[in-house]
Amino acid sequence: MGTHTPLFPDRVQLCSTKSAEDLRNLIAARISQHQQAEQERLDAEREKIRKEEEARAQKASVDAAAVAPEAKQTAVAKAQPDPAAEAARHVERNGPDSHASTFPGHPAFHGIETAATGREVVKIKLGDINARIAPLSISAEGLALLGFKPINATGAAKLYDQAQFPDMCRAMIHGLQDAANSYPLAA
Known part of the structure; x- marks a missing residue:
């Protein structure tokens, strides 16, 4: 329970009111819920990062595509009369x-x-x-x-x-x- 101490602010009351079996089950359930919530948070963060990188890559490809017409426009502009x-x-x-x-x-x-x-x-x-x-x-x-x-x-x-x-x-x-x-x- 060392690293999961914040999950048990009511530990004194639990120890005095719960049986050993119930206490083990409660501890396991709270730790499991905490780990599941933490995994969901990490997955959401990874998904957000993936979407940001995808958006950056998409923007870079749009910018690269925009550079080609600009180069063509520059060539057209150079070909224009004064x-x-x-x-x-x-x-x-x-x-x-x-x-x-x-x-x-x-x-x-x-x-x-x-x-x-x-x-x-x-x-x-x-x-x-x-x-x-x-x-x-x-x-x-x-x-x-x-x-x-x-x-x-x-x-x-x-x-x-x-x-x-x-x-x-x-x-x-x-x-x-x-x-x-x-x-x-x-x-």
Whole structure:
């Protein structure tokens, strides 16, 4: 009973009121209950640790998967033309009265100033963007070329700031208008 003394705060009373056989059975039962409770506690702790490690491993795999698209986006970004050069071409095409902020490559065009306001970001999936602009569609790479990067990716889903949707539409319209102006109809 040395290590199990805390299990028997009533030991004096038990010794004086119980028979030797009853006392042995009571001692065995309390020790058994204590050992069972301790084993359940250890099992629960092991399970908690296992789940935490599983969550860490899952997060690491998600982070690793997110690194690959970011590397691809970096490559796409490096392949993009210089926004300043594009803005100069925009002014050449549209005249000196056209303001740079109407050009899709200009930060003001994408509402970057509003991101600093600390507003809550509502996320929209790329698939939802395509549903809104149907029958047209655009890929994540297309949005990246227009200057819109996903705010994060959940699995294969790319998530964007919903507040930028009107700017995305304007950038797509502007791109379509530039394409139409670059390739006039043959008479």
